[in-house]
Amino acid sequence: MAPGNRRTVARCAAVMCVLGVLRECKSNKKRLWVREWLRRREDKGIFDNLCREMRLGDDAAFYNYHRMNKEDFDYLLRLVGPKIAKQDTRMRKAIPPEQRLSVTLRHLATGESKTSLGYSYRISPNLLSSVVPEVCEALYAALQPLYMKMPTNEEEWLRIQAEFHSLWQFPNCCGALDGKRVLIAKPPKSGSTYYDYKCHFSSILLALVDAKLRFIYVDVGSAGRASDGGVWEKCSLKKGT
Template sequence: MDERNKNIALCAISMSAAILKKKIKLKKKARRRKFWSDKWLLLRDSGRGLASMAMTELYTGNPNAFHDFARMSTSTFSELLEKISIIIAKQDTTMREAISPSARLLITLRYLATGETFTQLSHGFRASVSAISQIVHPTLKAIYSVLKDEFLNMPQTSNEWHIVANEFERKWNFPHCLGAIDGKHIALRYRKDYGPYFDNYMGFHSVILLAIVDANYKFLYVNVCTNGRANDAAAVNESYFLEEIRNNGFNIPPDSELPGTSEKVPFVFVADDAFKLTSRILKLHDQPTSDFHKIFNYRLSRAKRVVENGFGILASRFQILQRSIDLPMEKVKVLTLAACALHNFIGTRDGFESALLDSEDTDAISLTDGSWRNEVFLTSLQRSLETRSETEGRIVRETYTQYFNTIGYVPWQFNAIKNFNF
């Protein structure tokens, strides 16, 4: 082939490549334009999507139904929407109208409430799957950002801790108690990059949600940084937070006398067998034989019930936590923190439904389980393999045991150890 023909051939190949590239570009552009013009998506704001239905029919016409839909009252929803609208609002473009802040918030709340996939939410809210995926995480981040300082803040001063302790004494007859500690596994959908690091003792992938709950079922502290590895109890007991508790961090008040006594004891947290007994963390007597020890176990179990109910209400309201969450790890953490902040916010504004909570009659003849126990299946931490306990922890527990059996008794505790297993 001579030089002239060779140049002509190269020029033809170059033109063909350019034409093909342009066709591909135009095809992609056409697909994008078609995407935004799908009729079923454009009907979103015509009253045929779930967001329009919730705001036009339920919000104004049936507040109880709206509460079931959004997991909060209309007034609480409006307050939350006002707090985050400026953060999550998007500008309209020439191609489409932006999804409204109220719809964005409703989509996110339904994701938390139901655990539905983005595809399922897409059909109900008449928004594309890609739009849903770009709405949920930023909205969760906004919720946590605006609520955390006011509704998910750990006490910072001795006086603030005293308020917590006074509530425990008033409501649960357990003086010097600063909170109930527990941890639950948040299940994760398997991803190759997790490896064995997030395998737990039950054989699925998870992270651990460690929490302290106050006397009113609200979270004082949450941590979702612990992986669900096999010996989760050891991981929790070695955590920075529990180390700070043992070392008298967090401005915990100094030791003081139990009511009616002259003996000073530490302020404490109550916990279950996943945690190591220390002078700050009290747990049950193992296999008690005497009524003295059974009475202590009853009194501690009664106070510890707040964290069981706190987790139960959280997972009952936000059922995404009962499923294997199919999100990257960082987004799982944001989701969990936002859910805990919402739990406190809703509890503060709307209260907690009494039917959800465990209840005990005044004579301790019967204990009625809260309705959450019929539907919530959060995996607990395994029992700690640590058999040793700090000497100071045994001494403090024995002091409380003596106190609850003498000057600090409550009249119904004797019925309780007869009717319940402690």
């Protein structure tokens, strides 16, 4: 190739690269960091409007919506608020702990999808997918030592045994143990692992309660097709017996 032709080809290549960069920059200008309807969360979102109205003037509606009264809600918020709080950034304001707790309780109470909750709370479903598990972990960490405490010594086990005898006339019993199959959506790529004998996809909740029906141990997550004996063989409670 002649030198002149080579220079022409090089110049054309350079022009094409510049045009490509300009085109990419132009397209990037059209992209939004936050969708417009998400920007209006504080003005139009359900939490800053309906939830606050119920909190101020309708105790029954607040209870029905969150499945707990305002006092219990505030109690939970004091326990987990510092653990689920996030800092504001230059790009956007963080979702306050009160709203994170509200949307999580609503999801747990109704099973409403994150997509549906995202529209009503004006929170992106992707963000909700991290908010809900994070709040649940904080709730478990705060409440488990207080309300689901396993006996740690012989005296505590004997106390439970005495309560079973006095309340239910059931001697030598240290706890009532049973399992419950909870219906779930089929996990991706799980095959028939969670397919149970009732032709449903389920996960097993194994629970131990004391004489006053208080949970003292739970094991969650075993596949629905497993038998009671199979769940017992794998749970940590057996290892402690």
